[in-house]
Amino acid sequence: MNEASLIGLLVATVSFGALLYLAALGELLAEKAGVLNLGVEGMMAIGAVTAFIAGVELENPWAALVVAMISGAALASVHGFFTVALGAEQVVSGLSLTILGIGLAAYLGKDYVGLPPGAKLEPVQWGGLSDLPWVGPIFFNQAPLVYLALVMGVAVSLVLSNTRLGLALRAAGESASSTDSAGHSVLGLRLSAVAAGGALAGASGAYLTLSLTPQWAEGLTAGRGWIAVALVIFGAWRPGRVAWGALLFGGTLALKTRLQTFGVDFSPIILSMLPYLLTLAILLAISVRSRKRPSPSPTALGLAYRREER
Amino acid sequence: MRSKIAALLAVCVGLGFALTGCGSDDKADTKAAFVYVGPVGDAGWTYAHDVGRQYAEEKTGVETAYVEAVPEGTADFANYVRDFIDQGFNVIIGTSFGYMDDMLALADEYPDVVFEHVSGYKMNDTNFGNTFGRMYEPRYLSGMVAGATTQSGLIGYVAAFPIPEVIRGINAFTLGVQAANPSAQVEVIWTSTWFDPAVEGDSAQAMLDKGADVIAMHQDSTAAGEKAEAAGARWVSYNSDMSAFAPNAFLTAPVWNWGPRYVEIIEAAKAGNYSPTSFWGSMADGTVDLAPIASDVDQSVVDMVMEAKAAIIAGDLHPFTGPLNDQDGNQVLGAGEVMDDGTMLGMMFFVEGVIGSTG
Numbered sequence: 001m002n003e004a005s006l007i008g009l010l011v012a013t014v015s016f017g018a019l020l021y022l023a024a025l026g027e028l029l030a031e032k033a034g035v036l037n038l039g040v041e042g043m044m045a046i047g048a049v050t051a052f053i054a055g056v057e058l059e060n061p062w063a064a065l066v067v068a069m070i071s072g073a074a075l076a077s078v079h080g081f082f083t084v085a086l087g088a089e090q091v092v093s094g095l096s097l098t099i100l101g102i103g104l105a106a107y108l109g110k111d112y113v114g115l116p117p118g119a120k121l122e123p124v125q126w127g128g129l130s131d132l133p134w135v136g137p138i139f140f141n142q143a144p145l146v147y148l149a150l151v152m153g154v155a156v157s158l159v160l161s162n163t164r165l166g167l168a169l170r171a172a173g174e175s176a177s178s179t180d181s182a183g184h185s186v187l188g189l190r191l192s193a194v195a196a197g198g199a200l201a202g203a204s205g206a207y208l209t210l211s212l213t214p215q216w217a218e219g220l221t222a223g224r225g226w227i228a229v230a231l232v233i234f235g236a237w238r239p240g241r242v243a244w245g246a247l248l249f250g251g252t253l254a255l256k257t258r259l260q261t262f263g264v265d266f267s268p269i270i271l272s273m274l275p276y277l278l279t280l281a282i283l284l285a286i287s288v289r290s291r292k293r294p295s296p297s298p299t300a301l302g303l304a305y306r307r308e309e310r
Numbered sequence: 311m312r313s314k315i316a317a318l319l320a321v322c323v324g325l326g327f328a329l330t331g332c333g334s335d336d337k338a339d340t341k342a343a344f345v346y347v348g349p350v351g352d353a354g355w356t357y358a359h360d361v362g363r364q365y366a367e368e369k370t371g372v373e374t375a376y377v378e379a380v381p382e383g384t385a386d387f388a389n390y391v392r393d394f395i396d397q398g399f400n401v402i403i404g405t406s407f408g409y410m411d412d413m414l415a416l417a418d419e420y421p422d423v424v425f426e427h428v429s430g431y432k433m434n435d436t437n438f439g440n441t442f443g444r445m446y447e448p449r450y451l452s453g454m455v456a457g458a459t460t461q462s463g464l465i466g467y468v469a470a471f472p473i474p475e476v477i478r479g480i481n482a483f484t485l486g487v488q489a490a491n492p493s494a495q496v497e498v499i500w501t502s503t504w505f506d507p508a509v510e511g512d513s514a515q516a517m518l519d520k521g522a523d524v525i526a527m528h529q530d531s532t533a534a535g536e537k538a539e540a541a542g543a544r545w546v547s548y549n550s551d552m553s554a555f556a557p558n559a560f561l562t563a564p565v566w567n568w569g570p571r572y573v574e575i576i577e578a579a580k581a582g583n584y585s586p587t588s589f590w591g592s593m594a595d596g597t598v599d600l601a602p603i604a605s606d607v608d609q610s611v612v613d614m615v616m617e618a619k620a621a622i623i624a625g626d627l628h629p630f631t632g633p634l635n636d637q638d639g640n641q642v643l644g645a646g647e648v649m650d651d652g653t654m655l656g657m658m659f660f661v662e663g664v665i666g667s668t669g
Contacts, residue, residue, distance in 0.1 A: 002520065002521075004519045004520070004521070005516065005519045005520050007519070008515060008516060008518075008519030009516075009519075012512050012515065012516075016508070016512075019508075106349060106351065109351065110351060113351035113357075114351075114357065114554075115554075116554045116555055208507075208508065212507075212508055212511065213507035213508055213511050213531070213533045213536065214536060215507065215531070215532050215533070215536070215555060217349075217351055217505070217507075217530075217531065218348075218349040218351050218379075219349070219505055219506075220507060222503075222505075222506040222507075222508065222509075224508070253508070253509070253512075254512060256509065257499055257500065257501050257502075257509060257512065257513040257516060258512070258513070258516040260498075260499050260500065260516075260666070261497070261499060261516045261517065261519075261520050265667055269502050272502070
């Protein structure tokens with residue numbers, strides 16, 4: 001294994017990690033407010049296709065990113081409307097959202113398949129920092145969305161733990177009725193969290209079509225949205241831990257095929273199972289531990305709130 | 311009682327169907343239906359088939375229809391085919407390996423419908439044949455271009471799954487590389503994907519990190535080309551001319567051209583003289599071809615490749631001609647021996663000079 005290969009592995013780890021982190025962070029927000037949204041894959045697909053279309057039509061990558069985030073939020077709001085406003089079953093609605101999102105993305109993108117990208121978000125250059133050995137290519141020559149993921153991670157973490165809004169949001173996920181009694185709008189909090197989560201999933205999708213794999217074709221997201229859902233559990237609903245999990249899962253994604261170039265003969269199929277096996281292991285650990293300590297999952301996660309049923 | 315009546319009705323209707331089918335000599339209303347494994351928007355395999363379908367519709371004037379993204383190994387395939395037949399379609403073309411056994415059974419059940427299966431090997435005597443292409447011919451030529459282009463002497467091959475079709479492509483490519491540049495090496499990286507741009511792009515990146523300056527591939531995405539473009543390396547794509555995605559990196563591509571074969575099948579069905587064959591199309595009949603070579607490639611290289619192309623079409627050059635050793639140095643073909651089709655179709659070994667394992 002040469003130095004360039006090892007650096008390449010770490011570059012890909014950070015890059016894939018950020019892709020997963022953006023989507024996972026969005027899911028974390030929604031779940032913290034008590035709404036499970038299994039539609040991440042669909043929202044990513046919509047983000048990816050709308051970013052690509054906007055890129056071709058507007059030829060401005062930043063405008064394309066905004067379009068993708070708005071589209072992701074809009075699709076998420078469909079889930080929000082059904083589960084939060086109407087109290088529909090969250091698992092069913094979320095799964096429908098995935099199917100709807102993938103199908104809608106295929107429909108919208110039909111005329112854009114096989115087109116070269118109209119706009120790309122190129123790697124950011126940080127002057128001398130980008131030229132440093134090792135850290136330069138790994139941390140200071142990444143796509144803008146990698147830094148956005150970092151900023152959003154810090155922001156979400158700060159908002160959740162240090163602000164009134166964050167407190168109210170978490171309360172809505174723990175006990176909707178007491179949040180309601182305290183004078184907060186459970187409906188408003190949950191809808192906003194779900195929409196914000198959709199925007200982040202949309203950004204994750206945009207990262208694909210604007211930087212990582214600048215093209216559009218059906219199936220582009222290839223199940224990464226599900227890894228994002230798993231990551232939230234893996235990271236025990238904490239933004240910091242989810243970040244480490246994202247790097248770990250991103251690393252296995254990068255290692256999946258790269259192992260071969262290191263001369264290691266190991267099935268890439270086993271490696272692609274690794275994130276899910278790790279998640280199962282964590283779930284097991286959580287359930288064993290929660291006999292003694294409370295589970296880290298938001299207490300009201302998945303439960304609809306209707307005031308009159310209090 | 312009710313179910314008995316229903317069954318009786320079904321038999322009558324079925325019988326009526328069969329009788330009209332037998333009685334009708336008028337093949338003027340031939341209609342061809344295509345079943346695809348992927349979305350027509352995949353920019354690769356299925357896209358190439360749909361280009362062929364549109365070409366055939368234009369050339370024959372026959373009504374065509376398609377259904378996309380039909381998974382292998384489920385009841386969906388047979389259901390779609392029955393639907394098509396109920397609507398009067400009498401030519402069914404399935405474009406994925408996994409449809410093979412379903413098609414064989416359906417061909418037996420509907421003797422008046424022509425079934426043609428792409429990429430399989432089973433057939434019957436009356437209405438079920440198969441079609442594929444000698445993609446190894448243009449693969450060999452694309453290898454020559456890659457071999458003549460590489461400066462570092464290392465070429466990365468981003469490969470899909472270790473099955474004979476893919477392995478045959480890698481081997482033909484490598485023999486082409488060696489014909490142009492005996493010291494160049496081809497290293498294989500398996501992705502276990504047909505379409506996952508993130509993984510395919512990253513695998514190409516891994517080979518670029520390792521020092522490869524030309525990337526070849528066997529998936530349906532253009533991700534490998536984008537990485538080559540960004541790294542200032544070169545790229546041999548697959549399925550169709552993908553030069554628009556990486557204009558500076560693009561060298562050439564072995565490509566499919568299904569249209570002429572589809573015209574042939576539909577015309578035969580229309581004339582009522584379809585008879586099943588195991589059709590393995592070649593550069594000679596145009597089923598496979600080499601995309602135009604990038605304009606910055608040296609004219610002497612282009613001349614060499616075009617000469618080899620003419621020799622293959624004339625039948626004077628076969629990429630798999632001995633002496634040929636496998637990866638471990640065991641002799642596969644003696645001097646002057648040409649590999650037979652059966653060996654090529656079941657190829658599960660790498661030729662000498664390929665770095666990597668077949669699984």
